[in-house]
Amino acid sequence: MNLKLMSKIMSYKVEPLPNSVADLGEAPHWDIATQNLYYVDIVNGKLLRYDFNENKVYHCKIENVSVVGFVVPVEGEPNKFVVGAERDISIVEWDGVSETCEVVKVLAQVEQGDEIYDGNRFNDGKCDPRGRLYAGTMRYFGDHFEFRRGKFYKYNGGSMEVIKDNIGISNGLAWNEDTNKMYYIDTADFNVKEYDYDFTLGELKNPRVVIDLKSYEGRDKLLPDGMTIDAKGYLYIATFNGHSILQVNPKTGKIETEIKLPVKQITSAAFGGPNLDILYVTTANIFGQTQPAGTTYKITGLGVKGTPMTKFKLN
Template sequence: MSYKVEPLPKGYAHLGESPHWDIEKQSLYYVDIEAGKLLRYDYQQDKVYVAKVPGVELASFIVPVEGEDDKFVIGDKRRVLVVSWDGISDSGKIDRVLFEVQPDEKYVVNRFNDGKADPRGRLFCGTMVYVGDEFKNRWGELYKYEKGGKVTVVKTDVGISNGLAWNEKTNKMYYIDTADYEVKEYDYDFNAGVPSNPKVIFDLHKSSPKNNLLPDGMTIDSDGNIYVATFNGHTLYKVNPTTGKVLLEIKFPCKQITSAAFGGPNLDILYVTTSAKFDQPSPAGSTYKITGLGARGLPMSKVQL
């Protein structure tokens, strides 16, 4: 297969995460977590816009709001906020706090990590320890926000809450806790928004624990294959979740691959975020586009408030 990996112009994010393709805007939204920045890549202009929202310290994910132009939900520490941003200005503003989790003093070292809306517009997002040992202190949780304001704890005992994907054809949900070194598949009731019966479908454990691959963000294509980013592996794996077989290993010139999302006018361009944490050398932190994969993604859902 002849595919091409190219960096976006000025698409740098020190800790890039949570890519979301907005079909209406023909734009890729993503975040630079520790810088607290929101980014938008405009496909038509081939240009990246960056904004800082006053009052936001850690912008961990960004998902557009259904039916409200220039409104987004973002994670900031242990809060989920509704923010306004026109996608062009270098600043946005907080409209309100949608909800907050883990208020106890013990969890002051926690923050939200990845977040995404399921095909019915429910927001799933989870927390992790960001000061201390997130592999030892499994203080994270996975949450679900439903239209109208109901917030439910979906899973406790989470190390690093990460990648999410859904397949409506097979009634499945996929979820990554990086600290488990694996991808789990759940049966998913789309009417109730409830995952059940988890099973491991992609195991990234190695013979030596220090060599375990760290699965990070994830996306899915229209054939039901998942694409799993590895934070310490230079690689994005295309996996058949039914067989667990790796169909393709997409290699990058940097180590920390954080997440991926299909976009472009035909949903056939794979956009990939990376990280430059821990003094990674250039081109770490670049955001990439991959063309020529011969695959198409599924439309990403906005949050229904």
């Protein structure tokens, strides 16, 4: 390895989840109450559920939806989920077992009425620890680095408030309540940004680049994708073209550990399991990749624990 790392010696185990392949897996969400991992297959408009107790994955095609960017359970509404369905923020009802599910309500729409946004779709989305939904868009096809036509939004009582524009590929999100920080990835920037975050108002300001992955020695333009955070505040950054999850200390910007996986396109990660000490990782098999690319993996033995993920508060 020719990266300038401060590596920790770790003994971890990487195992595939059964029947977990997605063409473009993304946006894993661990539901503590039910011990389920939810995630999406973006390009096939599917929701997936991994049942920890059964060690089984269930698949659901959302009727009349071609692409879905993220999924988050709705607080107090069993079998209901907020999803980024094309350019809609919608509520989907799914019993977790049936092979089809449906949109029961559209909460908000974005980027309507202007043909320059016709090729856009929602990508990653997540709720902050107060249950506020943040999500962003990207072009479905084309050069995301030259034509930056995506936007980053916060759901605000029936509409989507624009937080940032000129976005290439809106991606990873994480929050640290201990330090009042929010972390955000626009893949087209090749970096991870940190913001001062007001948890009472849901406002972010004062961006700072935590780590720039464009020119690490020995690597050419690593693409940061999804992201999660552990209980000590370390970030876990999926590299779409790098076969790995990078554990990063946001205070120093140093890569502490590189967690290697057997496939190239690593899309996101979330901590789960009864003790929040299993790292679940989604992957993709697009652009000429073949299986096991697209498999969802569990990583044990890291010796760290994550932070609980928050459901969407509709009201």
